[in-house]
Amino acid sequence: MRTRTSAAALVLSAGLLAAGCGAVDGEPVASPSASASAATVAASPSTSASSAPATAVVTATAGVGEQVKVSVEWGPKLLALGDRPDADACQMPGSFMCQNLLTAHLNAYTGVIEAISEADAGDRYRSSVEQIERMVADARGYDADGCAGDPSAGDDDSSCEGYATGVLIGALTLKFDLETDELKAGLG
Incomplete structure (x- = not known):
């Protein structure tokens, strides 16, 4: 149930960026701590107090006219997702460990x-935002099909494994999308 809330928050954020709006969850982005708190609260799972997912803390800021390369901060973090000890948890797509990995x-x-x-850079990162929208669509499919906790989620006729893979493989794809968007924007 909480994954649906996380996905909805991401879809809303991505949609606002694609439209050129500097807002998250319908609120103008005023400061890094305020917007990061909103994202962290919106994306926190309620499944277990011991699940403690990675939280998204924003540290990249830009002055007036300064262009930030989002990949500098987030590229290594996206790569690190594949190095987690539970990185193969979604071999059993209905498992609690897979849910935690997807949440991270x-x-x-x-x-x-x-x-x-x-960074008010939605136009510069259009491909990255589109990639995030695809991953959120997979997260929504995972949720809508009831994959979480479903012992048959790994069966051949289940779409759950595909949804989980779409969310997970997107981290590496997103890293390259960020870098490509930056090259296209002349941020070299």
Whole structure:
């Protein structure tokens, strides 16, 4: 149930960025701490107090006229998602460990959206925002199909594994999208 809330928050953020708005969850982005707090609260799972997912904290800021390369901060964080000890948890897509891993990825994607929004750079990162929208669509499919906790989620006729893979593989894809968007924007 909480994954749906996380996905909805990400979709809303991505949609606002794609439209050129500097807002998250319908609120103008005023400061890094305010926007990061909103993302962290929106993306925090309620499944267990011991699940403690990675939280998205935004540190990239830009002065007036300064262009921030979001990949400098978020590229290594996205790569690190694949190095987690539970990185293979979604071999069993219905498992609690898979849910936690998906939540960690969604939290990171929220952080990327926050950094793009804070830098007022939605136009420069259009491909990255589109990639996040695809991953959120997979998260929504995972939630809508009831994959979380479903012992048959890994069966051949289940779409759950595909949804989970879409969310997870997106981290590496997103890193390259960020870098490509920056090259296209002349941020070299």
